[in-house]
Amino acid sequence: MKTLKRASVLVVLLVIMAMSLGMGCSSSRSSRAAAPLEEKPVVASAEEAEPLAGLEALPGGLGKKESKDHRIAYTVGPDDVIAVEVRQHPEIGGEFLVSPEGTIFISLIGSVEVEDATTEEIARRLESRLAEFIRDPEVAVSVVAYNSKKVYVLGQVGNPGEHPMRGNMLTVRDAVLLAKLPLDTANLPRVAVITPDEYAPQVRVVNLNDILYKGILRDNIHLKPGDVVVVHRHLLAKLGKFLEQVLGPTARLRAAEDLVDVLDR
Template structure:
């Protein structure tokens, strides 16, 4: 048996040596049939391109165009990246958001306030203040105007400490699917994926979908190539999502097939290990 292995190994080594020798011989041959002219030190130097050039010279095989570029050279394709809205834009307040209001030298009217279902906050001295669909700067101006009745030159600071009114959803083959609380009026697919976790190995990243619900029941579906966005940096795939949108990352066909076969194969594998017979019902 050892002699047979030794014989097979010897034949393989000899065959590989013959192939390498043949490759070197073929590489050294000149199939063009042209003779490369040798430079003559006594002959005058050639002038500009086109004067005295040999058309059979293999070094002049590629002709140049009027701009000096090779005719076979491909011009790099320009990529037009459309403008898109960044997610960290101004944030308009809504139900469930939490505001922290601080009035300088007046801790008795400073604190945190939750926006109720009516879009108001219940603030001391001035009563209900409508803050829905307003920015924090607009709320600051409203409070300063109303507090001026009770306080001389009030200095008000408004901060958003709880973002709860605007939500998007990321489902499918990602690290942590679920809902994402937005910190702006819009959010991009890239930022949503960074918060929900990168796609899993089972994800079909070329077939992502952004689903926007509609009042008539017909959802608008936009395709997004997550692979181009994350790994090629194609910002054209960085779609903008609004509150209520859903980003769906589907699974590959192989992953779906394995999930169907796994419950069937599991009892068979268990039976094979124990030597028992399992009735599958088929």
């Protein structure tokens, strides 16, 4: 009777695995185990990353490669904090919170539009306005707090949630590093990257195992503000959680041992 019960549990487990594989994975290649965490991610430059093949044809040009300068130059937005320094006139400068309207207010010249401008563009704009009051003004601008542009990394990572962008572009790899790397329960070969849209959200699947542990950067696509990276649980982790909820700790351990025996044959 005991052997029969264990056999029944094993059959249930195999059925669950078959259903999960049929729904979420079209090939065994998609469900292979995640890379061990002791492996250190391969260090690779974000500039080496290439967008997924064929994305150039997507609406809005989401797959088009951006120039290096465009990716690096951060454009200021609401809730960012910028520091303004006016040479020989420290009383004019200071730190300024960008308003919801995309402006800052400087006492001598009033409201200045800064949204969607780089720090260099803002400096030139301020110099032009200050020239009415100061001879040959020299202005330096820097970003103190990055608050206007965010991406979201959810699921099986060390620090899920929102993460600020320090540039107009951020790669999947860099976003996951900001989120403190994946957990050992993560399904690394099938990570979803979602670009929200009210009518036609886009979902792309990338191989994070290749990106982090093999240095293969074909899938290391660039994220845009508001993009969501979802790191799902791998199949065995889902199965373990299900067993814990349904069977209890002792039965779960016995069933897992049976499953491992079958998989090792």
